[in-house]
Amino acid sequence: MWAAERCWSRWERALLCGVLVAAWETAWGQLRYSIPEEMPKGSFVGDVAKDLGLQLPALIDHGVRIISESRTQYFALHGKTGHLVTAERIDREQLCRVLEKCMLRCGVIVEGEMQVYGIEVEVTDINDNSPSFREAETELRISETTAPGRRFPLAEAHDPDSGPNSVQSYELSGDEHFSLAVQTGPGGDQRPELVLAKALDREEVAFHELVLRASDGGEPGRTGAARIRVSVLDANDNAPVFSQAEYTVRVPENVPVGSTLVTVTATDADEGLNGHVKYTFHKISGRASEIFHLNSETGEISLKDDIDFEELSSHELEVQARDGGDHSNTAKVAITVTDVNDNEPQISIQSVQIV
Structure with missing residues (x-):
């Protein structure tokens, strides 16, 4: 008997809930309020009792409660005053990220009268966020x-x-x-x-x-x-520039083979391959090419064969510096060979026959 009554009570409550929900759906918009977001818990939303013309004793005697279409209860009814208040702080951006208007719905159920009153609360935006970029x-x-x-x-x-x-x-x-x-x-x-x-x-x-x-x-x-x-x-918009337009050096004829005579230097303001300089002889005689060696990376000019003042006392070379593109520049190198006492005197005797 008691179990049957309990089952009947559950069925009655389910039926009552269905009736109230149906009534709630048709009651939307009976009351409309507007509040800014981020109001503290317990903030005033609207005077429900006054706006619905309900007497406070009737509200208390007939059992009044708030229902919400969402799991979170954002509003509460103050029993002593009949005021609708916030049940927690409301963040508009969290609730309505892509919606122009942020509307929250709840209902006031007067159980003794089987009456439902629909309430819509618009949550308006406040400037509580700063513009930000995805990447700083x-x-x-x-x-x-x-x-x-x-x-x-x-x-x-x-x-x-x-x-x-x-x-x-x-x-x-x-x-x-x-x-x-x-x-x-x-x-x-x-x-x-x-x-x-x-x-x-x-x-x-x-x-x-x-x-x-x-x-x-x-x-x-x-x-x-x-x-x-x-x-x-970088673009290859600079040509190599030599530190000097002409390099002059004097070397004795007995300088050892392998010695570095002079180092030419060119710089290029570009970077990477565009600024990497390599050196080559641009103008050199056949004999000079047998005597002098040019390091293409360092610009060092060294001896690869003996030099002889008596054979040739000066050499004029032209060195080219080229970058990784199409830009180049040239500089002259004048090498003067100085004499050393490396030869013995030779006496030449010619005989004259007198007849």
């Missing part, structure tokens, strides 16, 4: 031969707030080589672009440090920033 630092690699006017898309900032509290503008700080352009997307979103305003020169400045700032339209406003590092890629 971004690197761009741009060739120094890139023509001014070229545009490079930049990452957009994200702000979970809505309306004017979301991202409204961008600002770029850095140097005169770059400016900022902002395009408007199909959905009204702003898309920042980096514009090359002035030609780059890697040999002058190899890196450019920029800061992109995004600002929202809240009061007070909030900003977020990302650093942009522009690496200027």
Whole structure:
């Protein structure tokens, strides 16, 4: 008997719940309130008793409670005042990330009267988030031969707030080589672009440090920033330059074979292969090519055979420095051979016959 009554009671409660839910679905919008997000727990939402014309004794006597369509109960009814209050702090961005309007629904059930009153509460946005970029630092690699006017898309900032509290503008700080352009997307979103305003020169400045700032339209406003590092890629726009236009050296004729006579040096302002210099003889006589050796990497000119003042007292060479591309330069090398006392006197006697 008791078990049957208990089963009947459960069935009755299930039926009652079904009836109340059906009534709740048709009662939406009877009361509408609006509150800003992030209000402390227990904050006032609306005077339900007054707005529904219910007497407080009737509310207490007939058993009134709040039901919600979500698992989390965001609102509570204050029994003594009939006020609807927040049951916990509400974060609009967490509840309604992609919705323009954030609406929360709950219902007031007066069990004694089998009556349901539907309530809709709009949670409005406050400027509680700052714009932020997915990457705090971004690197761009741009060739120094890139023509001014070229545009490079930049990452957009994200702000979970809505309306004017979301991202409204961008600002770029850095140097005169770059400016900022902002395009408007199909959905009204702003898309920042980096514009090359002035030609780059890697040999002058190899890196450019920029800061992109995004600002929202809240009061007070909030900003977020990302650093942009522009690496200027080298182009072969420089030729090797010798330290001297002409190298002059004097060597005695008895200098040992293998000795280094002079070292020519050329530098190239480019980097990598474009700045790697190799040396070759550009102009040299046949005999001089048998006497002198040029190290293609170091520019050292050394002896590979004996030199003889009596044979040839001076040599004029021309050395070429070439980089990894098509740029080259030349320098002259004048080698003077000085005499040493390496020969004995020779007496030549000629006889004359007198007839």
